[in-house]
Amino acid sequence: MRKIAVIGAGTMGIGVAQNFAQEGLVVILLDISEEKLDYAKKEISQNVRFHTLFNKNKIVEESEKILSRIKFSTDYQLLEQVDFVVENVPEIWEIKKFVYEKIDKICPDNCIFLVNTSCIPITKIAALTNRAEKFIGTHFMNPVPLMTTIEVIKGYHTSEDTIIRTKELLKHIGKECIIVNDLPGFVSNRISHLFMNEAAFVVQDQVAEPKDVDNIFKKCYGHKMGPLETADLIGLDTVVNSLDVLYQNFQDSKYRCCPLLRKMVDAGLYGKKSGQGFYSY
Structure with missing residues (x-):
């Protein structure tokens, strides 16, 4: 056993x-x-x-x-x-x-x-x-x-x-x-965190509401979940920590954390586990 x-x-x-x-x-x-x-x-x-x-x-x-x-x-x-x-x-x-x-x-x-x-x-x-x-x-x-x-x-x-x-x-x-x-972020998070981070920038820049961002990924690309729904499920605090690790390791500006994500974490809006993130639970 x-x-x-x-x-x-x-x-x-x-x-x-x-x-x-x-x-x-x-x-x-x-x-x-x-x-x-x-x-x-x-x-x-x-x-x-x-x-x-x-x-x-x-x-x-x-x-x-x-x-x-x-x-x-x-x-x-x-x-x-x-x-x-x-x-x-x-x-x-x-x-x-x-x-x-x-x-x-x-x-x-x-x-x-x-x-x-x-x-x-x-x-x-x-x-x-x-x-x-x-x-x-x-x-x-x-x-x-x-x-x-x-x-x-x-x-x-x-x-x-x-x-x-x-x-x-x-x-x-x-x-x-x-x-x-083995390299920072491996395959899944090295790519997925770019989606989640840029989706947060889109919301921050008032291009679209979270629901519309996610619906484009689900209805246009056929994804089961949108990037902001995924971020809420993972936990926005975890997403921010991971983006910081990617940025520190690669020193590449594409991994700079969206200020809106950091602000939400500072406010205790972690996503599903806290009851509030880009969506209410």
Whole structure:
């Protein structure tokens, strides 16, 4: 039985923990406060009910059964027995640095670190530890249980064994892997954040309302979601942090963060998770 630790009980961490637990794996979900863990427990219970509605042809266990496979905790010492760690902390270097320097000392030598980062290079994070060959990027998409494909990022030192073990794990939870090389933002966020950022500039410049911007992408291009709806779903704070990482790494003005995005984050308008972003929830 493989044991998975998920660090960070935010939007992505909640989805990742739920997905693993739904597929029969034992999960430890870690965060810094009991309050966040209580919120995560409620969200997973609610998400399982929604997941059942969207997957009527698939038998989904009751939320209580799925929750019984997840241990909600603030104790990092529980990582002493895990096979994989999936890290989902905010896209802020100081936080990442603190977490990896801590868990590298606790996790067993054979433990693989799956980095669910948005833009920070895998190789840079791996350099914080003594196990660079066991680092691999796994960029889950939101909502995690409903998405069938993951962008997997190979760091400079990532071993072939790490790639094989990671692909086997992700296959177990029904995910296809698309493997790419390591540069800031990889493929998905290097491109998608340009869309979201420029869409915010369009709204800031009063060219169009958010609904019209998104409808052009959905009705003219056939996208399932518009860039501003996507930004709200991800979290505008996460989008801003990711844009800052891209700008710092590439020093390219195309990644300069739209002032409207930064203003909304300063005002606490993070999108769906706060109840208000470009849209009300």
